[in-house]
Each structure stands twice: as structure tokens, then as C-alpha cells.
Amino acid sequence: MDDFTSNDTACVFTYNAFFSNMTNITLSNDYLFSFDAIHQLQGSGISHDFTNDSALLDVKFEFIIIGYLTPTNMANVTQTCVFRHWCQRSNIIQSKPAQLIQEYDIEDFTQVNVYEFINWHQLNQSCPAFTISTLVKDLISDSTNNDIINLSSDQKYLQLNNMGVSTVSKYNISLNSTNQHLANVTFFYINVTDRCKNNNIIKSQLSNKTYTIADDETTYIYSPWSHSVVNCGTLTYSIQYIGKSSFSNFVTIDSATGQIKYKSNSNSDAGYYEFKVIAKGIGKNYQTSAEEIWTLDVIPIATSQVVNIGPPHFTSFTNFVRIKVNETFSYRIPSSYDPDNDEIAMFVYIGRALGFA
Known part of the structure; x- marks a missing residue:
């Protein structure tokens, strides 16, 4: 006393x-x-x-x-x-501590294990089996949101799921284990971020081009456009004609690279064309877009250049050859040319001439 x-x-x-x-x-x-x-x-x-x-x-x-x-x-x-019950002196042991602060972004989020229950046990095995419950506290809105957490089907993992724009916040995750007489609580924090929220498309300057009818197909390659924040989806390109005259669709764009190609053999396509180059960024939670005006000045080919000034010719030609029986003869087709460089199609016919002794 x-x-x-x-x-x-x-x-x-x-x-x-x-x-x-x-x-x-x-x-x-x-x-x-x-x-x-x-x-x-x-x-x-x-x-x-x-x-x-x-x-x-x-x-x-x-x-x-x-x-x-x-x-x-x-x-x-x-x-x-x-x-008190003597099982209140039976400690519940949590063998693996949780990583105190974890961070995940909704753009690249997939279902993830945020905690693994390894060898949880209590010192006194005669006490009632303990159960585990979770409590998720949204620290920004000061509310509970247990929907973002669930136990895996084998009860081994605590999983984070259902991530989206509405779940961006900071959370306190409490794990409560109790055997009816003794309770043990451990906790950790999860930050759910949204890095693509302020993402936009960074454009490069487009150069207006000039093209002459009948030239080879031309590919315009410019500095690629990009996202201001990495890993926020892919860019898809398209081109839209915004001029007033008719357009025969001789200009195309590669949807993946943005490279612009054009080719025409008709003077009817000559003129000044104005286009809108459009890029769209498609991510998991957001879509972004950007556009730029681009022009193409198509010059007609001179008339003298398109007049046919003569047919194609062979450089040399043998009109008659003598072939003996049981002998092999090889004949080389001579080269040919066209005075105004038109494309040449060649056909070879083999037959038997009659009337020779």
C-alpha cells in the first residue's frame, strides 16, 4: 500500500x-x-x-x-x-509491413496488389481466429471510399482497382485485425494521381509547299508533334481540305506519322490548295487535339512538255536470224527509248513464218 x-x-x-x-x-x-x-x-x-x-x-x-x-x-x-479475456494478451503479428506511401496514376493504371498478407498470425493459437477488415479514408474529401479496395479471391492480397478521374485523391488505408477480444491496426497511404490532366499537344511549324504536275510522288516530312506529358496516349493524324475549289484527293496523310504525300499527272489539279492538318491524342481518360493550316501550290506542266513528239524506238534490231536444228539460240531484246520520255510497254510474240525453204 x-x-x-x-x-x-x-x-x-x-x-x-x-x-x-x-x-x-x-x-x-x-x-x-x-x-x-x-x-x-x-x-x-x-x-x-x-x-x-x-x-x-x-x-x-x-x-x-x-x-x-x-x-x-x-x-x-x-x-x-x-x-478481460486472456486472448486480449495474444498479440496479432503482421509479418510484412506495408509500404507506407504508394503512388499510382490513373492513365497507366491496371489492377495492382498494394499489400500482401504474409504469415499473419497470433501468438496464442487457442484464441478465436482473427478476421481482417479494411477502411479507406479519402483525406481530401474527408469521406470513406471502400470501393477502390478489395481482397483478392484467394484472400492473399489487398488490391487497388476502379481507378478513374473521380478517384484522384489521397487515401489512408487501415487494416484492422481482430480475434473478438484483441484488435490490431496497421495503415498506409495511397496517392492516386492524374498526370495527363494538363496534357496538350506540342506542334511543330509546317512549311507551305510547291509542287509541279507530273513530278514524282513527294513526301513532306516535318518534325513530329508530341504530347507535353509523356505516356498520355497516342497521336493520330488526319488532313482536311478547307479550300473552295474542287479537289481530287491527290493529297494524303499517314495517320500514324503525319507524313503528307502528294502526286498528280493532270493539269486539272493545278491551283492553290489549303488544308487543315489535325492531330488527336487519345488516352485512357482524356482526348486532346491540335490543328495547323498547311497550303500546297500546284503548278501545271508546260504544254510543250506534254505534246507527243514521236513514238518509241528500239536502239537496234535484227530482222532475221537463222537457227539450225539441234542448236540453242539466245536472242537479246534490244533496249528502247521514247523521245518525250513516255512510259513504254513492250510485247513479244513468238510464231512460225511460212514460205521458207
């Missing part, structure tokens, strides 16, 4: 104890509590016996302990006792 002292060391305390309603311990609940009457002078205090009465769980008992120097010179202290 260290709570009782006297400034006169010659004085001796005598002790007694009661329930808070002043009922004597020896008369009430004496099967639970006792006050050591033999050693009252030494103040050995209140003791309790073992019980398996579940009705006593969490019941609180309050005692008044009195120390006497004389029948009128006394002091008292209050002491409480609460019966």
Missing part, C-alpha cells in the same frame, strides 16, 4: 477495503476478490481468483481502500478492476 505514508515514522497503518458501495469484500463477491486480513498491517492489498464466467467480461469493479492511523485519522484511495 505505497499510497499511504505518514510524516511520523512511528505511526502504523491499518488497512481495510470495500466495494465502492461500501460493501465488505469478504461478504460480497468473495469468490472473486479477497483482502488479505492476515497481512493487513503490511497492506498486501486486494487479490482476485481465476474465473471463466463470460458474464464478467468487461465488467468494472471499483474499490475503496482505507488506511487508518486511528479510528478518526484515516485516508482512502479508489482502485478499479475490469475483467
